Amino acid sequence: MTTASTPFPPAPPPPSLRQEAGVIGLVGGAHMISHFSQLLLAPLFPWLKDDFHASYAELGLLMSIFFVVSCGVQMASGFVVDKFGPRPILFAGLALLGLAAFGFSISTSYAMLAAFSVLAGIGNGVFHPVDYTLLNRKISAPRLGHAYSVHGITGSLGWALAPAMLVPLTLAFGWRTALACAGSLAFVVLAVLWIYRDKLDLPVLPAAKASTVQLEGGSMGFLRIPAVWMCFGFFFFFAMALSVVQAFAPEAARQLHNVPLDLVALCLSVYMLCSAGGMVLGGFLAADPARCERVIGVGFGIAAGIALVLGFADVPAWSVPVLFGLMGFAAGTGGPSRDLIVKRAAPANATGRVYGVVYSGLDIGQAISPLVFGSLMDHGQFAGVFIGLALVQGVLIASAFNVRKVRRTVLVAA
Known part of the structure; x- marks a missing residue:
């Protein structure tokens, strides 16, 4: 008696560099618009202050509204991404950011600005769960570190693009035209993603095959993973450090070292x-996941120094931008490794949920940091700003190694 054997289906061929580069480019373009939209209003505060008779505190509240809403949406959107897939959520987020920019451009009252800040926060809140779900599942392991690198670079370029685009347009045509152009840019990127939407297609993973840790608590079981909350804390302090650099460190350096305004x-x-x-x-450094924590430690250790x-040092004014550049380069080397430690802490079928919770630490950190460091600035504690920045960067190093320690403890227990 013979038994017919059923051969296993052949494994699909690994994706080509061209295929993966297309995914990375599309996700990076969307991420750039997310960061670009975070700075839609801040460069225009001098004009908005006059036209809406608002104080800087009131205008700053618009940013707080944006990040608080984004935080809540980011935590919730991870569940939506895991259930429905990332592509439709990504399209919706870009559309909302574009609509919010157009809404800002036609606003005639502070209340309208606040309402469209809520809309923008909703749109911004979906990007990290969407982006990292796409990258983690569509990019092969040897190229994943480079994918994270491009993702971080596009975010930085989005922050740089906002003032570089909006201020000249405002000077030439007015702030309403500048914001309308910003909305148009968001819809242009959305159109490109729609044309190449097949590259972003991703089937939804079944919820039944989960890790042991996740099964114990159902869809919320990932919240019991200690490494998830260590990653949340890491991103909270990362956002605090970034917010200090974006909002206060240049002015603190000017006060300490008599730096000319143009520098x-x-x-x-x-x-x-x-x-x-x-x-x-x-x-490149993140190509070996085993050294991610060391890369973060060295990078942020140099940045803290x-x-x-x-x-504290008496440095010439011309060297201050150079030191900022060195600090930025050192901190930037840890970006891809930062993202990899989150991936290693996430159960396979809860990627969106984990990234939604973990990256909400960014929004919370950016909402709280101005309150802490703004108080130091108001009291003339300019050196204290840099002490606080170094302390926060030190906490980042400790958090990264604690994530590894907690993750290993869980693996041993399992």
Whole structure:
């Protein structure tokens, strides 16, 4: 008696570099618009202040509204991404950001600005769960570090593009035209993603085959993974450090080192561009996941040392933008490794949920940091700003190694 054997279906061929580069480029373009939209209003505060008779505190509240809403949506959108797939959620987020920009451009009252800040926050909240679900499932392991590198670079470029685009347009045509152009840019990127939507197609994973940790608590079981909350804390402090650099560090350096205003304006741009360069190097360093924590430790350790130099050393004014660039490059090298430690903490079929919770730490950190460091600035504690920045960067290093320690403990227990 013979038994017919059923051969296993052949394994699908690995994706080509061209296929993966297309996915990385599309996801990166969407991520750029997310970061671009975070700075739609801030560069225009001088004009908005006059036209709406608003104080800087009131205008700053618009940013707080944006990030608080984004935080809540980000935590919830991860569940939606896992259930319905990332592509429709990504399209909806880009459409909302474009609509919000057009809404800002036609606003005639502070209340309208606040309402469209809510809309923008909803749109912004979907990107990290969507982006990392696409990258983690569509990019092969050898190229994943480079994918994270490009993802971080496009975010930095989005931050750099917003003031570079909006301020000249405002000077030439007015802030309403500038914001309408920003909305048009969001819809152009959405159109490109729609044309190449097949590259972003991703089947929804079944919920039944989960890890042991996740099964214990159903769809919310991933919240019992200690490494998830360690990653949340890491991103909270990462956002605090970034917010200090974006909002207060250049002005604090001006006060400490008598930096001319034209050089002060360069500090943030140099930091972001050099951070993007550091992410390129970080993509190669993250090719070996076992050294991710060490890469983060060295990068942020150097950045913390530079922050202390800015806070205490007597340096010439011309060197301040250079030091900001070195600090940005050092911090940027840890970007891809930062994202990999989250991937290693996430159960396979809960990627969207984990990234939604973990990356909500970014929004919370960006909402709280101005309250802490703004108080230091108001009291003239300019050196204290850099001390606080170095301390936060030190906490980042400890958090990264704690994630590894907790993850190993869970694996041993399992």
